[in-house]
Amino acid sequence: MSEVNLQVIQDASGIPKTNKETISEYIDRIAKSVEISEETVNLTKSYLNKQSGFTPDPEISSEEADAITEFLQVVKTADFDTRSTDSESVESSPSKDSTYQSSNLDLTEYPSSFDNKGPQSSEESADDSEQTTPDEYGVEQGGTKSNSGQQATRSDGFGDPTERTGPSISTDTLRRVWVRVTSPLYDIDAAYLLTLLAVGAYLYYFKLDTWTFMSYDEALYAYAARDILQNGNWAAPHLYWPTQGIDVSYIPFLEKPPGFIWLTAVSMAIFGVSEFAARFPSATFSIMTGGLAYIVGRHLFDRRTGLIAGVIWLTTPYVYAGTNGGRMATTDAAWVFFGTLFIFGVWIAFINEDDRGYSFVAVGALGALMVKGFAAGVYALVVIPICLIGYQRFFTRKFAHVVAFVTLPIAGWLTFAYIMYGDTLIYELVIQQVLQRASRPDKYPYLRDLPMFFDPWVYFLPGSLGLVYATVKNRTRDEWKQLLFVAWWAVCILVFFRLTGDHPWYIMGMYFPGAILVSRLVVAASRGSLAAIVSVWGGLALSLLFSHRFGLTEFAFLPRKANAFAPSGLTVGAILILMAILVCAWDFLQPKIQQYLTQSEVRVFSVAVPIILAILVSTTLAAPADLGKRSAAGQNEIGMVINSEVPPDTPVYIEGEASNASPLFGLSFYANRPLVGFSADNHKKHINASNSPVYAVVRQKEVPKIKKNGSVEVLATKEGSNHDGKFVFIAWSLHEEDTTNATRSLS
Structure with missing residues (x-):
């Protein structure tokens, strides 16, 4: 397998090594044109010399691995086209005005394993067991090994905890942070995350206080949160319960643990008692889930998948305009965020065998349980396949710490509430909220309303499931495992609540894996996969025909109009068509455009274009909804x-x-x-x-x-x-x- 080597650095800098130069002399020449510490330069030299077999000790230390990663990052951000170099020592360095001729350089992606358009490149192993997916820097993902034979980490920092190629805390930490903050276009992860967070802030914070509360859940949680501030009832928030005739009592709210009410009370303490303060936690969790979609998509696949998944999540009609959705003062947005974080942590800890995943497992599990109670159990069902594969990870000290971190607060609250309120707790928390609801014969018709809730992305799901089938059938590298799990994730939530649920917001958690599935289809189409292109156009045709938002007709099996708060009309349809054309033609257009750009312009182009398109799609398909009706x-x-x-x-x-x-x-x-x-x-x-x-x-x-x-x-x-x-x-x-x-x- 290829890894970070001298050729990768030459490709990144555009400055070749001459035959007369040693590795150390070449690195010194590169270092003169960039701002980097002497320590990092020396460790980089040591790494490359060990890699080339010029030292008796071939073992690469974690410090050297960190240094080569940092050196490569700095080289990648430097504009060597406009910097002066020693032209006499460079046999064929690019001139300032030369154009960058390499086709298909895209900093936002590495090749999709679904996109098998031709023979493998020279950098790919013919052995299926050794195949990898190189990232935008040329560092291959998954299965990459160092000279010592140890499993190396992924480029996003999650992998074997014993060897990390991501930057560690050192004397240069403040300088690196400053560079990343002041140069977001060159830190692609930061640029994409900031884009999603900014779009999310517009969609979910703007006009958040322009309508009064819904009578049931919103006003209930808001009253209980204000009660905490007024009367200090943190362990058991109280409220008047005006729903049972004459018996209007001031009683403790025990139907769910008080985690979300605590967060709402904190928000009210900061912003004052208002609709905005009550809804701020839900809106924030919805935005954070958009950022988490990028992180999960980036980790499982690539940056482009993560960015598109984040956009799809943020523009899902039920998330930004649905009852108990992301713009309402209810528990479900927080529940989805914590549950998703839990699943991501389990993947990292059990599949990547990275102990840092346990932190996500602990925070996600505790958060989901404290805001939603037993409904958090659906996320435990989702991770069963992962746990069966990596069951050895249960028998570690770190997992014992996770169990203690989660169970002690939950057990403490349950013990206090039972001592204070006895069987009332059991009735409200277990019998009423779990057993009675699950046994009700009138289940919510999720399949009937899914086209409205997940419009227009639901129409691309058939093609996405076709992608999953083709990838699993062909055992395409390791991607089939990720895609199969994401599909299981979505189906598991939908089926579970189809059997037990009686409210539409219960399947909000399904829209997250659905967003990742659709984003993989879009990415495959953008890389020229014919099957994916056909699927995208098929999804577009279905949305134009069946969606009430911009459809050409209305069909009887969609009895309810599309959400009145979702943007609709010709503009929305035109943007969707334009995006489909651009996605399907991107594999052809990108190299044509890049041949007229310099290397630095290609870098900006590869980052700026996805950001601009993400903003355009997000602000067209979604809008800050006034839910006053x-x-x-x-x-x-x-x-x-x-x-x-x-x-x-x-x-x-x-x-x-x-x-x-x-x-x-x-x-x-x-x-x-x-x-x-x-x-x-x-x-x-x-x-x-x-x-x-x-x-x-x-x-x-x-x-x-x-x-x-x-x-x-x-x-x-x-x-x-x-x-x-x-x-x-x-x-x-x-x-x-x-x-x-x-x-x-x-x-």
Whole structure:
């Protein structure tokens, strides 16, 4: 197998070594034109001399491996076309105005193993067991070995923990950080990650506070988070539960562990109690998942796959505009992020045998359990094949540390909650949230609505699955394992919740592996694979025909309109068509364009073009959605009136039938007053009339009945979110005899 050698450095710098020069003299000449420490130069010389067999000790140290990687990075970022070199010592150095003739130099990729368009290059071994995938620097991925025969690390830093070719902390750390911060175009990973994070910030933070809360989950979590700040109930956040008729109680929320509520409370402590603060954690986790898509795609395949996967995730309609999606104050975006991090960590720890993966496993598992409870178990099902392959990794000290890190906080919270609340915890956390939901006969029709939730990317999934089949059938290098696992990941989540789920947001975790599958299809098409090109055009045709966003017709099996918050129209369709044309023609266009560019211009071109296209696609197919139509605007506005009209700590009475017909969490949050249930038929039993007036929320049809017992002033009337019509907020002055009777009844 080829590895970092003298030829790689010559190719990267464009300056050949002369026959009269020794390796040390050549490296010294290169070092004069770049800014690099003497220590790194000396270690680089030692590495190359050992590699060439010029030293008695062929063992390459980790410091030397770090140094050659750093040297190669610096050489790659240097513009040798515009630097002066010793022309007399260079037999044929490129001139300043010469054009870079090498075709298909693309810093964003290394060749796809799916793209088998011809014979292997001279750098590829004929032995299938020794095949590798060279990255953009010429360092081959997977299976690369050092002279010592040891398994070397991947270029992205994950691999054998005993030998790392990535840069380590040294005296040059601050200089390297400064170079990376000030030159993001030359640090491709940083440039792509910053692009995805910037696009995500626009799509998920902008207009985040332009609508009030949804009545159920959003307002529930927001109220519980504010309760933590007001009353310090960190272990068991409390809230009023106005959904069970007369019994409106201030109770602990035990349906899920409090992890997400903690994060929301921290956000409120920073930004203030507001819709933006409550939604900020979910939006942040959605953006971070876009960045994680790049990292996972980069690790399993290449940079281009990671960038496209990140764009697909961020522009998935359900993620940025769905109920309980990435722009709502609910647990699911955080759950997807932590679950995905867990799966990635298991792959690194068990497949790459890199102990650093255990850190991701620990954080991902603890986070998923603390924000979603037992629903996190679906991610454990996903990693079963990985664990069966690398089961030896269970029997390590690091894994024992992971188990302790995850179980101790969970066990501590469960123990405290059980001591305080007993069987109520078991009923709410296990019986109600797991057993009852899983056993409900009315499951959500995920397959019916998937074309709307994952539009337009769902139409490219058949071609992506064809790619998986072809790759597995041909055992194409090691890529078939990665693709097969990603496909299993997506199918596992979809099937699990098809059997047990009753809400659409449960399959949000499927959109992440779906994004990677579609991105691999797009990458294969961009590299000239005929089957992939046909699949891309097939997916485009399906989306234009069946998608309600920019389709030419509507078919009966898609009964619901596309999400009203997703951009639609001719512009969206035109951009999708343009991208398909560009992707399928890229393998032909790229070398034609590059032959007119200098080497430094090729570097910028290879990075800038994908970034520009990513921004264009992201901002066309998605937009910061104002989800106001989903909010419980009527009861929320009544809650705001209550907050302005009712003195602090004064109870507000909620008619039992009103709260029983529709959850009033939105009203409860915005009112921020104690709530007490009562019956309009027997108000004397529940209302404390020692203070007058009495403030109450009732259904409009109950107002005439209440007027018989006192004078009523209607302070607000709004449409309710239930079948009983309007909510009415009243100030109610009881008759004198009713006041006396009510007081006696309460006493």
